[in-house]
Structures are given as C-alpha cells and as structure tokens.
Amino acid sequence: MTELIAQALYSGLLQGGSYALIALGLALVFGTMKVINLAHGELVLLAAYIAYSVESGLGLGPMFAIPIALVIVSLTSVGVYAIISRIKKDREINSLILTYGIGVILTNFILLVWKADIRSTSSSWLQEGFEVGPLFSMRSEVIFFGVSLVLMAALWRWLSTSWYGRAVRAVASNRDAAKLMGIDPRRTEIVSFLVAGILAAFAGVALFSYGVIQPAYGSALTVKAFIITVLAGIGSIPGVLLAAVLLGVCEALTVTLASSALQELSGMVLFLLVLFILPNGLFGAARRRG
Amino acid sequence: MKTTAWIRNTLLLAAAYVAVPLALGGNQYVMSMVVAALVIGGVALSWALLGNLGGMVSFGHSAFFGVGAYVSALTTVKLGVPVLPAMLLGGAGAAAAAVIMLPVLRLRGPYFALAILAYAHIFRILATEWSSVTGGAGGVAHIPALPTVFGFELASKSGAYLVVLTLVVLCALAYSRIRASHYGLALRAMHDSEDATRVVGVNSTLLKGLMLLVSAFMAGLFGAFNAHYINFLEPDYAFSGLWVTLPIVAAIFGGYRTILGPVLGAVVVYLVDQLVFKSLIPTGHQLVLGLLLVAMIVFSPNGLLPLLLKALRRKEAGKEKQHA
Numbered sequence: 001m002t003e004l005i006a007q008a009l010y011s012g013l014l015q016g017g018s019y020a021l022i023a024l025g026l027a028l029v030f031g032t033m034k035v036i037n038l039a040h041g042e043l044v045l046l047a048a049y050i051a052y053s054v055e056s057g058l059g060l061g062p063m064f065a066i067p068i069a070l071v072i073v074s075l076t077s078v079g080v081y082a083i084i085s086r087i088k089k090d091r092e093i094n095s096l097i098l099t100y101g102i103g104v105i106l107t108n109f110i111l112l113v114w115k116a117d118i119r120s121t122s123s124s125w126l127q128e129g130f131e132v133g134p135l136f137s138m139r140s141e142v143i144f145f146g147v148s149l150v151l152m153a154a155l156w157r158w159l160s161t162s163w164y165g166r167a168v169r170a171v172a173s174n175r176d177a178a179k180l181m182g183i184d185p186r187r188t189e190i191v192s193f194l195v196a197g198i199l200a201a202f203a204g205v206a207l208f209s210y211g212v213i214q215p216a217y218g219s220a221l222t223v224k225a226f227i228i229t230v231l232a233g234i235g236s237i238p239g240v241l242l243a244a245v246l247l248g249v250c251e252a253l254t255v256t257l258a259s260s261a262l263q264e265l266s267g268m269v270l271f272l273l274v275l276f277i278l279p280n281g282l283f284g285a286a287r288r289r290g
Numbered sequence: 291m292k293t294t295a296w297i298r299n300t301l302l303l304a305a306a307y308v309a310v311p312l313a314l315g316g317n318q319y320v321m322s323m324v325v326a327a328l329v330i331g332g333v334a335l336s337w338a339l340l341g342n343l344g345g346m347v348s349f350g351h352s353a354f355f356g357v358g359a360y361v362s363a364l365t366t367v368k369l370g371v372p373v374l375p376a377m378l379l380g381g382a383g384a385a386a387a388a389v390i391m392l393p394v395l396r397l398r399g400p401y402f403a404l405a406i407l408a409y410a411h412i413f414r415i416l417a418t419e420w421s422s423v424t425g426g427a428g429g430v431a432h433i434p435a436l437p438t439v440f441g442f443e444l445a446s447k448s449g450a451y452l453v454v455l456t457l458v459v460l461c462a463l464a465y466s467r468i469r470a471s472h473y474g475l476a477l478r479a480m481h482d483s484e485d486a487t488r489v490v491g492v493n494s495t496l497l498k499g500l501m502l503l504v505s506a507f508m509a510g511l512f513g514a515f516n517a518h519y520i521n522f523l524e525p526d527y528a529f530s531g532l533w534v535t536l537p538i539v540a541a542i543f544g545g546y547r548t549i550l551g552p553v554l555g556a557v558v559v560y561l562v563d564q565l566v567f568k569s570l571i572p573t574g575h576q577l578v579l580g581l582l583l584v585a586m587i588v589f590s591p592n593g594l595l596p597l598l599l600k601a602l603r604r605k606e607a608g609k610e611k612q613h614a
Contacts, residue, residue, distance in 0.1 A: 036400040087588065096347050098584055101581075101583030112571065112573065116573065216531075222407075223407055230401070261419055268408050268415075
C-alpha cells in the first residue's frame with residue numbers, strides 16, 4: 001500500500017511539471033491583460049497534435065516537433081491577442097465569450113485536420129521504463145519534468161531580470177503606473193501572449209509524449225490550468241509549481257485508490273474546497289472575491 | 291411604440307402558432323429541425339437572462355440542461371411520475387443543481403465563468419459514474435414520450451412543436467416580467483455599478499443568485515422536454531458542450547440584451563448550421579459557429595437584431611425627413 005501511494009505521489013509530481021507550464025501561460029496573460037484565455041488549453045492541444053504529425057508523418061521523435069510547434073503555437077497565441085485587442089467595450093465579459101469562440105474554432109480545426117481518434121506516441125524509447133529506486137515512470141515523463149523545471153527557472157529569471165520580463169510584471173501590478181514609466185502596455189501584452197504560446201508549445205509536446213490526446217481535451221486542460229491558478233493565487237512561480245504538483249498528486253492518488261474515471265472529479269473537488277475555504281489561494285494575496 | 295411592439299408580438303405569435311405548423315407540418319424532417327432549434331432557443335433565452343440581468347457569463351448551462359433531462363427522465367422511468375409534472379421537476383432539479391453553485395457567486399467575472407465551467411464537468415462525470423441511478427455511460431432508454439391531451443398527440447412532431455413553443459413563450463413572458471419588475475430595475479442598476487447598488491440597500495448577491503436559479507430552471511425545463519422528445523439520454527449527449535456553444539452563439543447572434551433575439555438567433559443559427567454547414571463539413575462544422583461568435587463579438591457584440599433594427603429605424607427616419 002505504501003509503495004502504491006509513494007508511486008502515486010511520484011507520478012503526480014512528474015505530471016505537475018507540465019500542468020505548471022500550462023497554468024503559467026494562462027496566469028501570465030491574465031496578469032497583463034486581465035483576460036482569461038479560454039482557448040489556452042486548445043493551444044496546448046494544437047502543439048500536441050503537431051508533435052503527432054511530426055512523428056507519424058516524418059517519422060521523427062516528438063522532440064523534433066518542438067521548433068515547429070513553437071513557431072505555430074506562439075504565432076497562434078499572438079493571433080488570439082490580435083483578436084482580443086479589437087474588443088471595444090465590456091472587455092471582461094466579451095473577452096471570455098471571444099476566447100471561448102476561438103477555443104471552439106481550434107477544437108474543430110483539430111477535429112477536421114486530425115480526426116476524432118485518440119492518439120499517443122508510438123516511440124518506444126520515450127515509453128520505456130525509468131526507475132528511481134522503487135519508483136517507476138516512463139522516460140518521457142522524467143525528461144519533460146526536467147524540461148519544465150528548466151523552463152520555469154528561465155521564466156523566473158526572465159521575469160525578474162530582463163527588461164520585458166519586468167515590464168510584464170509592472171503592467172500586471174499597475175497598468176497606468178507602468179504607462180507613466182514609459183512602458184507600452186500593448187507591446188507588453190503581445191510579449192505575454194508570445195511567452196504563453198511558447199510555454200503551451202512545450203507543454204503540448206510533453207502531453208503527447210507521455211499521454212493520450214483527443215480533440216475535445218482542450219477545455220479540460222484550460223479548466224485544469226485555471227484550477228492551478230486558483231490554488232496558487234496569482235503572483236508566484238513556485239506557488240504555481242506547487243499547486244500543479246498538488247493537482248497532479250491528487251489525480252494520481254484518485255486513480256490509484258479509486259478509479260481512473262474519477263480523476264478529473266478529484267481536481268474539481270480540490271478546487272471547490274480551496275475556493276470555499278481559502279478563496280485567495282494557498283499562496284496568493286490577491287483578492288478575488290467581490 | 292408600445293402598441294406597435296404589441297402588434298408585432300401578436301403577429302409573431304400567430305405566425306408561430308398557426309402558420310408554421312400549417313406550412314411545415316407535413317415535412318417531418320424540417321419540423322424536427324424547428325423543434326430542435328426551439329430547444330436551443332429556450333436554452334439561449336435562459337443564458338441571455340443570466341447574462342443580461344445577472345451580468346454573468348455562464349459556460350455551464352450544459353449542466354442545467356443535462357440535470358433537467360436526467361431528473362425528468364428518471365422520475366418518469368423509475369418513479370412513474372407523469373411526463374408533464376416530471377418536466378417541472380426537471381426544471382426544479384436544475385435549479386437545485388444551481389443552488390450548489392451559489393457559493394461561486396462570491397467570485398467575480400472570469401472566476402465565476404470558469405468555476406461554472408468546472409461545475410459542468412463535474413455533473414457530466416457524475417452522470418457517467420453514478421451508474422446505479424443514471425444508468426452510467428449506457429444511458430437511459432425508453433423514456434416516456436409526451437402524453438396525448440384531449441385527443442391531441444403531443445408526441446407527434448407538430449405536437450412537440452406546440453409544446454416547446456409554449457415553453458419558450460412562457461419563459462419569455464417570465465423574463466419580461468422579471469425585467470419590468472423592481473428586481474429588474476435593481477439588476478440594471480447593478481450592471482452599472484454593483485457597489486453603488488449595494489450601498490443603497492440592494493442585496494446584490496441574493497438577486498444574482500435568484501437569476502441563476504431562474505436561468506437554471508429554464509435550461510432544465512428544455513433539457514427535460516428534449517429528453518421526452520427524443521426518448522433517450524446518455525451522459526455525453528445530455529451534458530454535451532453543444533448545449534453551451536449553440537445557445538451562446540445564438541444569443542450573441544440575436545442580441546443577448548433582447549428577449550426575442552436569442553430565440554430568433556437560435557432558429558437562424560441552428561437551421562443554417564444543420565442545413566448548410568453540416569452538409570458542407572460533416573465533422574467539425576462547429577468551426578463556423580466559432581468563427582461567427584468571434585466575428586459577432588469583434589464587430590457587433592450586441593447582436594445582429596439590434597443592428598438591423600437600427601438600420602431600419604434610420605431608413606424610416608430618412609423617409610420621414612423626405613416627407614417633411
């Protein structure tokens with residue numbers, strides 16, 4: 001029993017890495033633009049399907065899809081920005097409906113191009129076992145957990161030291177003050193969408209490398225990313241990672257102890273509990289309640 | 291203005307109740323499309339009520355639709371409740387499901403929208419997993435059809451049309467009553483500034499909660515009707531994202547700040563989608579709906595109907611000027 005739980009904790013930890021990447025993209029855009037991009041999960045899924053095409057069409061490993069996915073997904077992400085920025089009034093409500101519509105477009109685009117079948121990687125190298133003591137995982141899970149850690153560290157460094165990274169934080173904390181300091185909020189918003197797209201591209205390729213994908217999965221990914229940002233509260237990368245791992249562990253424990261069908265439910269329940277008990281998230285100070 | 295609106299509505303009702311069944315009643319295929327369009331119209335109306343009066347965007351109306359369908363289907367199949375009261379129970383069940391969502395009202399804007407999306411996922415999983423009650427993924431079959439009242443078969447295509455039309459009309463009337471009442475006034479004031487409205491003594495959370503319940507009841511009612519109309523339910527159908535996407539597109543297309551707009555929008559959008567886009571692109575024809583939604587929000591977020599009316603009014607004003 002203890003081994004099972006230890007194994008579940010380990011799998012959840014690895015899963016948490018790519019969840020964190022998805023959630024950070026969502027949070028970054030929400031920070032600068034105060035817009036929740038409901039099509040974010042679909043962007044991740046798009047990258048996953050590009051990885052599938054590269055693997056099945058060119059016979060290369062999913063890793064080689066990363067450059068193509070980076071270009072296509074970050075351009076799509078900037079395209080989403082270009083449409084959102086055209087909203088004239090009631091931006092809060094209209095941006096939600098708009099990005100929901102973009103999500104519908106992307107889901108059906110994926111359905112048209114790649115059909116409704118469930119896909120997963122056929123690379124045996126990625127699926128081979130990787131053992132750490134008594135704990136077991138696929139090689140791909142470990143690789144991409146490492147990749148997410150590196151990306152998160154890079155993002156942290158970028159946000160705290162680079163000019164644009166600091167501009168993103170400035171716009172997120174006070175848009176008007178940032179404007180007075182000579183920061184162009186529009187350009188900063190584009191950058192945040194670009195970075196969100198980059199994170200989504202990596203997360204998507206990771207998703208395809210260790211899991212299964214299907215066209216309808218996008219909205220579940222968005223919900224997961226949102227759950228993580230609610231858990232974490234807005235404003236800290238380690239918080240997001242911790243919350244993502246918490247969600248991953250929760251799901252893995254549910255699969256181990258109950259049934260895999262209840263996996264999604266456990267995340268939702270966790271989310272509602274936090275919402276009711278700690279409405280400001282586990283680590284955040286931002287106020288969300290009206 | 292008041293009388294012209296009244297005349298317009300009467301004419302529209304007469305056309306809907308008399309002309310449509312007479313003209314299309316013979317064509318079973320088109321008639322079933324119209325019924326389905328009105329079901330979407332009803333859900334769109336309930337969605338627009340929440341958006342317009344409550345100021346809330348819901349991506350979780352499939353939850354209310356599905357819960358209404360399941361409650362009504364199960365009470366008739368397992369408990370033997372007659373169909374028409376069971377449909378009301380379905381609405382009530384959906385409202386009860388909304389009661390669990392009330393704590394979410396403490397959240398604002400995007401948080402509410404996403405929390406309700408998460409709720410919709412929960413209900414779909416529950417319907418699949420709680421198989422001792424819901425029949426699980428296999429669904430519920432042999433759901434009793436609409437009854438025969440005074441020798442008139444409501445289960446026929448024309449009969450179902452009249453039932454769903456009446457439901458839509460009743461919901462529209464309830465909506466306009468609420469909008470005209472002092473609750474409606476308070477809700478409109480909240481739209482401008484919720485804080486200011488609270489200061490003058492309006493319990494804004496209570497009002498928003500009430501709107502959520504009313505909206506859920508309506509969506510559940512149409513879900514229940516649909517269950518008895520097609521006589522079969524399965525979780526993936528009853529809680530399908532389609533019951534969110536189509537009503538939103540319809541309401542935005544027709545203008546979600548009007549009462550008639552969502553219903554007319556649903557009829558237009560659904561019929562065009564089924565008759566044109568579905569034959570052009572069999573899988574993934576919802577792509578066009580997404581494009582439509584995006585185009586509407588960017589170019590005319592208040593819908594096409596208000597835009598048309600405005601153009602019409604401008605034309606009339608132009609004519610009057612010429613006369614003068």
